[in-house]
Amino acid sequence: MVVADMASGTSARDVAVELSRQAALLAEQLDAPTAAVPTVAQPGVRAEVIETVTTVAATLRRLGDALGLDLDEATTRHTETGRSPANGPMPAPPVEVTVPVLGVDACAAGWVGAILEPGAPRPRIAVAGSIAALVEAVRQSLDIQAVAIDIPIGLPDDTTRQADVLTRKALKGKASSVFTTLTRSAYAAESRAESDTVNRGLSGQGVGAQAYGLRDKILEVDAWVRSRPTVAVLEVHPELSFAVMTGAPVLAKKKNDEGRAARLAALAAAGIASPSVLKGDGYAADDVLDACAAAWTAARRTNGLARSLPEPPETFSDGLPAAIWV
Structure with a gap:
């Protein structure tokens, strides 16, 4: 669920934005499925899902109107940036340790x-x-x-490792903490x-x-x-x-x-x-x-x-x- 994935302390405004964004995206994907989003096999079930999601999206927009929030504009901005509108990238949820x-x-x-x-x-x-x-x-x-x-x-044979390259890119401001692993022969x-x-x-x-x-x-x-x-x-x-x-x-x-x-x-x-x-x-x-x-x-x-x-x-x-x- 979207709400469960959001960090504690996230405002009701951000929850509404995120729910509206994902509901709208799901409705679009179900209405015009791509290779990445499989169709719902039974036409009746698919139509019911579309109707339900569309109703949820409409309800959230009414909530946005009541709060004075332009959900269409906010969710578009969220989709373009890939970030929570108020909080930036979401922290990972607390880890559950199930085995030693x-x-x-x-x-x-x-x-x-x-x-x-x-x-x-x-x-x-x-x-x-x-x-x-x-x-x-x-x-x-x-x-x-x-x-x-x-x-x-x-250890690589004659190249650099993608692991180092990708991790360095992911650590903006801390890229220097990632050193380039040498080739096996160099070690x-x-x-x-x-x-x-x-x-x-x-x-x-x-x-x-x-x-x-x-x-x-x-x-x-x-x-x-x-x-x-x-x-x-x-x-x-x-x-x-x-x-x-x-x-x-x-x-x-x-x-x-x-x-x-x-x-x-x-x-x-x-x-x-x-x-x-x-x-x-x-x-x-x-x-x-x-x-x-x-x-x-x-x-x-x-x-x-x-x-x-x-x-x-x-x-x-x-x-x-x-x-x-x-």
């Missing part, structure tokens, strides 16, 4: 994980020196159904200079400090995923997760007080309480918050709500689906 999931971020100690369980909105935090050790430790007590990791999965190089030469020869792209600086972590996860662990594994980008949670990228830097507060607020609005631990030996608050954002995406994936960039994922010679999920 794990979100993971790299940290100085190795890897930090945020565990979400049904009925427990406060994430538990776990830390381990390797990704395999972290997942195994959590699985000793919980049957986690998905592991979401903030690290590239699926095999033992120095950044050698990696740069290899990568330029294959994809035409130079090698940034962050992309090569995460080399060991990327290769560690790559080896672990290629060992075929018996749990769903997906790549995420926390800034993209936070952007979908809130309806727009969180521009405040994640390492300062303002950025931490903004991300904690985003998690709370998304149904995830402040984690049990925010920082510790070998991991910082931003690592924990990124892991929580990853866990949020893992929960969405298990609910069938997550989408991938690109859709469907790319596949390179390693056979791993290459996509960032949100």
Whole structure:
């Protein structure tokens, strides 16, 4: 239902606009179906649906008249912009955690994980020196159904990844938080200079400090995923997760007080309480918050709500689906 999808606190005016817009669109589609909108097979049923939707639209227009609101003008503006007339892009609704999931971020100690369980909105935090050790430790007590990791999965052979390109486009004002994943051969190089030469020869792209600086972590996860662990594994980008949670990228830097507060607020609005631990030996608050954002995406994936960039994922010679999920 349209109303259920709208954020809490949305005004009656916006509800009326959205209902009127969608009712009008549905009536048009049913009256002149396209390949994307199948026809209603039985003519009598189709006519009844059209009549009902048209009646709803007319009723809403009368409501608009009573409120002094031009619904025709407002819904046209809404359709053209793809935004809520008053509130901009809609934040995602609070996530429902139906099965245990794990979100993971790299940290100085190795890897930090945020565990979400049904009925427990406060994430538990776990830390381990390797990704395999972290997942195994959590699985000793919980049957986690998905592991979401903030690290590239699926390394290209001689191109850039669409996952990086599309995520960068989606993060206006935060595009610099997305680095370009190197080719597999470039990550095999033992120095950044050698990696740069290899990568330029294959994809035409130079090698940034962050992309090569995460080399060991990327290769560690790559080896672990290629060992075929018996749990769903997906790549995420926390800034993209936070952007979908809130309806727009969180521009405040994640390492300062303002950025931490903004991300904690985003998690709370998304149904995830402040984690049990925010920082510790070998991991910082931003690592924990990124892991929580990853866990949020893992929960969405298990609910069938997550989408991938690109859709469907790319596949390179390693056979791993290459996509960032949100």
